[in-house]
Amino acid sequence: MSCGDVRFAGSGFAGRLPGAFVERVSRELGVRAADFFASYSVPAARGLRVNTLKISPERFKELSPFALRPVPWCDCGFYIDEEKPGKFIEHAAGLYYVQEPSAMCAVPLLGDIRGKTVLDLCSAPGGKGTQLAARMAGEGLLFLNEINFPRARILSQNVERMGIKNAVVTCAPPEKVASEFPGCFDAVLVDAPCSGEGMFKKEEAAISEWSEQNVEMCAARQAEILKCADALLKEGGTLVYSTCTFSREEDEGQIERFLSEHKNYRLMRTEKLWPHEIRGEGHFAALLKKDDGDERSLAAARLQDLKEREKVYRSFEREFLNVAFGNLILVGESLYSLPDGAPAHKLQALRAGVKLGGFASGRFVPDHALAMCLKADEANFVELDEDVARAYLSGLTFDCGGSGWRVAACKGYPLGWVKVSGGVAKNHYPKGLRIGK
Numbered sequence: 001m002s003c004g005d006v007r008f009a010g011s012g013f014a015g016r017l018p019g020a021f022v023e024r025v026s027r028e029l030g031v032r033a034a035d036f037f038a039s040y041s042v043p044a045a046r047g048l049r050v051n052t053l054k055i056s057p058e059r060f061k062e063l064s065p066f067a068l069r070p071v072p073w074c075d076c077g078f079y080i081d082e083e084k085p086g087k088f089i090e091h092a093a094g095l096y097y098v099q100e101p102s103a104m105c106a107v108p109l110l111g112d113i114r115g116k117t118v119l120d121l122c123s124a125p126g127g128k129g130t131q132l133a134a135r136m137a138g139e140g141l142l143f144l145n146e147i148n149f150p151r152a153r154i155l156s157q158n159v160e161r162m163g164i165k166n167a168v169v170t171c172a173p174p175e176k177v178a179s180e181f182p183g184c185f186d187a188v189l190v191d192a193p194c195s196g197e198g199m200f201k202k203e204e205a206a207i208s209e210w211s212e213q214n215v216e217m218c219a220a221r222q223a224e225i226l227k228c229a230d231a232l233l234k235e236g237g238t239l240v241y242s243t244c245t246f247s248r249e250e251d252e253g254q255i256e257r258f259l260s261e262h263k264n265y266r267l268m269r270t271e272k273l274w275p276h277e278i279r280g281e282g283h284f285a286a287l288l289k290k291d292d293g294d295e296r297s298l299a300a301a302r303l304q305d306l307k308e309r310e311k312v313y314r315s316f317e318r319e320f321l322n323v324a325f326g327n328l329i330l331v332g333e334s335l336y337s338l339p340d341g342a343p344a345h346k347l348q349a350l351r352a353g354v355k356l357g358g359f360a361s362g363r364f365v366p367d368h369a370l371a372m373c374l375k376a377d378e379a380n381f382v383e384l385d386e387d388v389a390r391a392y393l394s395g396l397t398f399d400c401g402g403s404g405w406r407v408a409a410c411k412g413y414p415l416g417w418v419k420v421s422g423g424v425a426k427n428h429y430p431k432g433l434r435i436g437k
Contacts, residue, residue: 017200018210025246035276044201045280047101048085049127050076051162052134054413055095063090063411072278073271074104076134079279087435089389093413094161094372099127102198102273102280106191106242107131109269109287114139116186117341121174121229124151126158128191128242133164141339142167143185145177145347156350163373163414166339169351174228180345181232188229190241192222198244198275198282219249226258230265236292239265242285246274251284264291309335309359316357316364320405323378325356333358334367368430371407371414380406382418382425389415392427395434400425 071077124146325337418425
């Protein structure tokens with residue numbers, strides 16, 4: 001058959017590989033090409049990554065509503081067969097992030113990043129960004145940027161669900177980020193927009209939109225993003241570049257060009273996961289080290305005067321929480337707790353640290369983000385069985401003793417707020433997140 005007639009089937013989807021793509025891969029892989037093309041007859045791999053900010057992989061294995069098999073390159077990653085993993089209570093509680101297994105390989109290259117200032121420059125929808133947050137374990141400052149506003153909103157929602165306290169979510173072009181924060185980050189991740197050859201099996205649009213011209217366009221855009229990453233990275237810092245494509249021009253060739261133009265970098269390691277060699281759809285990642293030099297520090301955060309609002313919030317905190325939040329800032333009527341060392345900036349921010357809540361009629365109303373980052377010993381939790389938890393997630397009330405604000409939880413993990421009055425827990429789970437019964 002001709003190169004343009006190569007067909008594949010997986011997960012009930014059938015399509016045709018672009019002829020120019022087949023020719024290129026056949027030329028590059030030689031005798032291994034047959035195994036590569038045969039991988040398209042295998043259903044797409046599904047996976048999840050346990051959110052270690054909330055639960056250990058060992059404990060999650062005990063609670064998991066479906067079977068798990070470990071992903072070799074990620075100690076908290078698992079293969080799953082479940083087709084709708086986002087419909088479970090554990091997902092709503094932020095105990096895991098649904099992520100293609102191959103994509104989990106890039107973040108571990110950065111090593112120990114606890115206490116560091118870290119940037120994910122092209123972050124939506126948040127797979128690698130939330131993975132960075134888990135590895136930081138709440139220590140340090142994490143910036144998550146996305147140029148597309150609707151995608152940035154999804155990113156921000158995922159940060160909230162995962163209970164991340166030390167993140168700032170921004171929406172800006174890489175060039176703008178670089179102009180605001182030159183030389184500010186210890187580590188930068190560039191999960192670059194690419195031609196998406198690793199998505200062929202999962203998304204028909206990835207095939208229809210593929211062309212050699214698109215590969216060239218993506219490579220040019222990636223080169224510009226890498227220039228911004230260089231401007232953002234401190235001397236002595238580390239940079240990880242990754243794609244979900246196989247083209248040398250966007251992968252190894254991109255790194256070679258960058259190193260030829262930036263003599264102050266060293267290539268430390270590369271990973272290229274091919275779908276015929278591992279269980280996954282494929283990924284490329286490279287770790288680079290920038291030479292040491294004088295480091296620049298982040299500018300000090302500019303905090304507003306919020307004494308009166310803070311008094312109201314502290315009263316709520318004393319009554320309903322067993323943890324104190326610092327670095328408070330007031331934006332309109334919303335109160336935030338910023339990560340330590342968060343700098344002032346002019347970027348459009350969708351999330352900064354933890355949104356604690358807002359004010360209505362002189363009273364403090366806690367935000368869903370606050371509930372999602374709390375642990376059982378940090379607030380008044382009310383434990384729900386699975387039936388009541390599902391009813392809660394659909395927006396229903398339930399009978400409850402006591403009074404005032406409490407965190408609805410299942411299996412010890414928070415789902416959201418209720419306000420108890422007269423023996424009934426009024427549901428404050430966000431309407432936009434509610435699921436059908």
